[in-house]
Amino acid sequence: MPIYTCTTAQGTLRADAKGALATEITRIHSEINHVPPAYVNVVFSELPQDSVYVGGEPGAPLLIGGWARRGHPQEETTRLALELSAAASRVTGIPERRILVVIQDSPARSAVEGGQVLPDPGQEKEWLSRQEA
Template sequence: MPVYTCTTTRSALTASTKAALAAELASIHSRVNHVPSEYVNVVFYALPEEDVYTGGRPAAPLIVDGWTRTGHPDEQVDQLVREIADAATRVTGVPAERVLVIIGNSPARFAIEAGRVLPEPGHEDAWVRDGTG
């Protein structure tokens, strides 16, 4: 259901750090938004150092761009973005000043997974259990 895209430079994260961050993002999202962690997708883009800039200068930020379904309470989204930012710093060692977390959303009906339109927030259990979407 949710997708998190983590972008940084090639040399910024090791394979084991990526695995640890992916596990942490899945855990946080699952707990905060009540979605089974096996539905949380995490993708890493590791770009050449000469392709990443902040303020017009070469940099190595960690950008975590997430997508969720519209309809989660604001408090949940606030908690999600804070916990993800904290985890990104804790797991990767990238300083908080270089971590950017963005959570965007759109209606559940704008996405299909496993051949089914995603459920509205709060209807995940039925969607997972019986596959009726």
């Protein structure tokens, strides 16, 4: 259901960091937003070093943008962003001051997976049973 995009300049992430970060994002999102791990998508966009700017100068941030279904409690989404930032720093060795996590949302009814309209938060169980049928 969710999509996370991690954007960096090439060389910012160690070779083994992508898999480890994907694992952590998947675990944290799954726990907080009540989605089975198998439904969490994480992609990495590693751009040339002359394509990433902070403050108008070439930079090396880790930008984590996520999309989730609208309707999760705000305090849970805040906790999600905080935990993702801390985990990303721990896994990658990048200090949190260079990490920005942003969660966006839109209505579940504006998204389709497996040919079916996504369920609103709290309605996952019935939807998942239909997917596996």
